[in-house]
Amino acid sequence: MMEELKWVPSTVDVTRPSVARMYDYYLGGSHNFEADRAAAKQVEQIFPGVAQSAQANRSFLRRAVRHLMDQGVDQFLDLGSGIPTVGNVHEIAQHDNPDARVVYVDFEPVAVSHSNALLADNPNATAILADLRATSAVLAGARETLDFSRPVGVLIIAALHFIQDTDSPYEAVAEYMSVLPSGSYLAITHATWDTLNDEERAEAEQIAKIYSSSDNKLKMRTHAEVTEFFDGMDLLEPGVVAVNDWRPDSFDEAHVGIYGAVARKP
Template structure:
């Protein structure tokens, strides 16, 4: 695996694992540090199959974006986009329509700086460094690229479980839901321990030692994040169950991530 370090921004923390880089490591990516790979190995020990779950989550992203494209959406806002790997939103969307606009948002320096390198010559895709917990500022920056009078697909994949209860994650998501124009889509996946509570407690304890502690929540709570939106069939499910590509997977509840795709009803 290529371990060229030219992409590492000045001042990057090489000693503390970050969620974005660990996720990249679990996907088999090359933009992570030794500390992240060690953390990913521990994650696979305490929650066997966590890497497979991450790949299933990545596949869900592709299927959700394709659904949006088929529905006529040409604007995508990916908050918590993480480290760029093959199959990013702009690659999927712009293969269908080169003019599709994609804005990535992350608060992790490595994710932002490397994305800038990848997107440097792409006039319809960009990234900003911003915090989901500051929706007004984030959405104001997003309006520089995206037209909020036209439908947008907002993606929050494997993101909200990093927002602590004290920050009001459900209320934050509600602000984003309300800001989207009619006909927009909201894609969310979130870790749940409903099916494997003991393993999830171990995984939460591990993430508490990283720079991004995580909180798994119930399927009912996650479904509530789509309040006011019409869930696209089959509704809120474990990610392998959402419009799978021909494959049949046993025990989808083992895949951690639960969520779906909702459409904002026309006023």
């Protein structure tokens, strides 16, 4: 256990499940604890496809970053970035352009601590410990690495469904995009109940109860509600769709209850 704890900040409560560490578990990572694994396994018992959904979500991120790189974007602000795993944004971007800049933002201390350890020798990437709702603080920190006079790709992957409407998620997203120039992009993935039948919805409600014991509660949103995050922007084809249907590399008919979309600021 002591070996396991070396990478954990002393302020972290390892007895309470963390959504970032549960996600790490779904992706096959090792930066999680018994409380995270226990909660994640409860979710798996109800929804055996959760790991597949997490992988589909991660694949969307890779495709979105590559597409933005193809459009000439070489700066990324990854909000709610989570614990680093294979295929991080800086790895994808800097593979094609070593000068690409990336700022990761997460409120989970383990995620940020591990990110900065990985980025210690990378002058063009950093991680900030902050809640994405703290827009002013995040933007101030991001400006130290990113040039806001040039287009930026804002990535909010599987994070907004942990922010309740009372915490103004739409206003937060709008504020981030308001300070960025034309040609910037916004990529979002978001869990939904839209595609679920009555039995699956009952299972999803059980999952939501499990997450209520973690550091964040789930807030599912409809297609219309997810689309609203892109208000005033130009949605790229095919619009707001299941993540595995967004410009896929190969055909995937898996049932994934996560929407994904990318839009350009005009």
